[in-house]
Amino acid sequence: MADAETLPTRDLASLTKEDWDVYLGEVFRWDLPDGTSSELRLTDVRVPRGAQPFRTGGRMPYAISFTAPAGRVHPQSIYPLRHPVFGRAEVFIVPHKADANGVYYEAQFS
Numbered sequence: 001m002a003d004a005e006t007l008p009t010r011d012l013a014s015l016t017k018e019d020w021d022v023y024l025g026e027v028f029r030w031d032l033p034d035g036t037s038s039e040l041r042l043t044d045v046r047v048p049r050g051a052q053p054f055r056t057g058g059r060m061p062y063a064i065s066f067t068a069p070a071g072r073v074h075p076q077s078i079y080p081l082r083h084p085v086f087g088r089a090e091v092f093i094v095p096h097k098a099d100a101n102g103v104y105y106e107a108q109f110s
Contacts, residue, residue, distance in 0.1 A: 008087040012109065015089070017062035020045045023086055028066070030093075031080040040066040040081065040105065061110040066093070067102040074103075 010019075024045055029037045044065035068074075076094040097104040 007082055007084070010087050010089040012089060012091070015109070016059050017045055017047060020062075020064050023083060026083065028086070029082045030068075031082070032074060033077075037082075038068060040068050043067045043104075059109075061108070063106055063108045066105045066107075068105065070098070070100055070102050072103075073098050 020042065023042050026042055028040045028042060030040050031037050042064060045062065047060055047062050073095050074093075076092070078090050078092050080088060081091050082088050091107045093105045093107050095103060095105050
């Protein structure tokens with residue numbers, strides 16, 4: 001994967017559900033506070049049922065879900081995510097489930 005400093009930084013305010021759709025099933029790296037990084041697989045990209053834009057002409061709210069390897073559950077926080085084609089983005093990620101198959105995280109955008 002490209003070095004984090006050479007990846008373009010994505011503006012979250014301009015991203016839409018469709019920008020994430022093309023990466024469904026792909027692996028992102030996330031940088032953790034202890035200086036290590038780990039893998040996150042993008043497992044879902046969706047518009048919540050009944051969602052409406054918050055202002056006329058605004059983007060449709062959406063959510064993305066990731067699965068990390070089973071093990072440590074990291075707290076909700078803003079984490080740098082990296083992908084060699086997508087680039088880099090600082091995303092507020094919240095854990096919502098952990099089991100023997102992995103740790104599940106979500107981010108919501110409005």
